[in-house]
Amino acid sequence: MSQSLSTDLSQTNSLADFTQETLALTKRLFIQLQRRPSTLIAGVVQPFIWLILFGALFANAPSGTFGNDANYARFLAPGIIVFTAFSGALNAGLPVMFDREFGFLNRLLVAPLASRYSIVAASTIYIVVLSFIQTAVIVLASAAVGAGLPNVAGLGAIALIVLLIVLGVTALSLGLAFALPGHIELIAIIFVANLPLLFASTALAPLNFMTKWLQIIALANPLTYAIEPIRYLYLHQDWGLTSIVLASPWFSISFAQVIVILVMFDLFALVAIQPLLRRRFA
Template sequence: MTEIKKEKEYSVLTPNFDVRSKNGIIKAYTNEIYSLTIRLFIQSWRRPSLLITGIVQPLLWLLLFSALFQNAPIELFTSTTRYSDFISSGIIVFTAFTSALNAGLPLIFDREFGFFNRILSSHLYSRYSIILSSSINILFSSFIQVASIIFISWLLGNKIPSINNGLLTILVLFLLSNSVTSLSLTLAFILPGHIEMLACILIINLPLLFSSTALAPLVFMPSWLQILASVNPLSYAIEMIRYAYLHESYHYSSVVINTLWGSINTGGIIAILSLVNILSFVLSYKLISSKFED
């Protein structure tokens, strides 16, 4: 009976397909990503505080800043007369950005409690599945949070993008969220503990928000802040979504933002966000290769 029990336990740990074949490699990689993603989903379900906070905090910002600057002459610089329509796109990007910035917290808690060592010592075909599963989990969480903010914003009477513009909004949020997730996971691998991680999130979060065009257009800012906003990737994501919100249609040659370096159109913004996405992924890829791959 003991030998049968051991054989059964071993069969659970050993793949029931040949990982040396191409189909076996794909199946092993897919199973790893699926299992790690489900694990993160269960963690989010049991500890929904981050998900709920990611909805409540941007909602408070939307309500408070809309009321505070409702009489601002925003119509001089944008295609709307309501400040709430102007700030909605900034709050949406801020929601996705904050959610992605917290992506490294589950990983760093796993490190501190010893679960991460168990994952690394398990039968993983590739440890890059850790990054992909975290990205999928954050994209799902961001989708819930952003959808909630858009719905509440619509209930408050603010505009929502059309279907075509909505697809553009999803693409921009995907590129931004994936980039920040890779950055957050990189910090989770480098920093010694969650205290340092939370400190980095606090240092990164609000300064990047206030140095972007989330709350005010570039022309409202002093020259030094315009320089910071012009190199801030959040500004390009915000302006792209704002353009999608305030216009019925778009074209790749449509000018979206006029920075200190010149005018940037839709295609240019997508190229910039794609480049940032690639660079952040390569950074996390190199870190995994140097530290955790044999």
């Protein structure tokens, strides 16, 4: 019994140490943000400009083009929300990469940490908080330009969907930060992936506007499965887990199924980066 008690105490202490390390590393990232807030400012200003410009571009589109009772601002807002969160998560690996290049990561790895996974946890918490801040600003800005606001339950569902897409993309970005030789290669991948994934999703245009081959790509794009349920929330006050949020020529997907797909995407990302983390943290 004493051995079991000792094991429980050891696990409790390890969890407390892991939490303390994670919070300390997260605080460091926010101190860096406080000293250089341009990252957060740019992450809020850019999507707001997109809302204004694209909203003006399609302001005179024929009624019903983007669905019943939907102006383009309401149609566009979910795409901007998800793309902003995606872009921030895609950049999650950059601070880790710079820590690698400046030697700070090596100092952490030789430090007596309870778990080196606190480095990954801190980066994830930091990106999630930034994404929520950006999402809140975009939701308010889109309401100001005519997109309206979902109900309280809808806002909670939006937060869940943003969290799920951010977790998966952040994991992949951190994996790249540990796998690639330097920040030039990581930035190149970010630039190459960013806009093609935006245009190969339903962020800017409905699925039925696309050619068949682009529809297939869009249906393989995780962003589509985050955008469509949020768009449904903007267009429908009455919604539920069985509501069909994505209809394609080949299948239809409900709200609950979209959540499952996003969770599977997160699990895939976490499994994919495990060999890289083990190699780095071994």
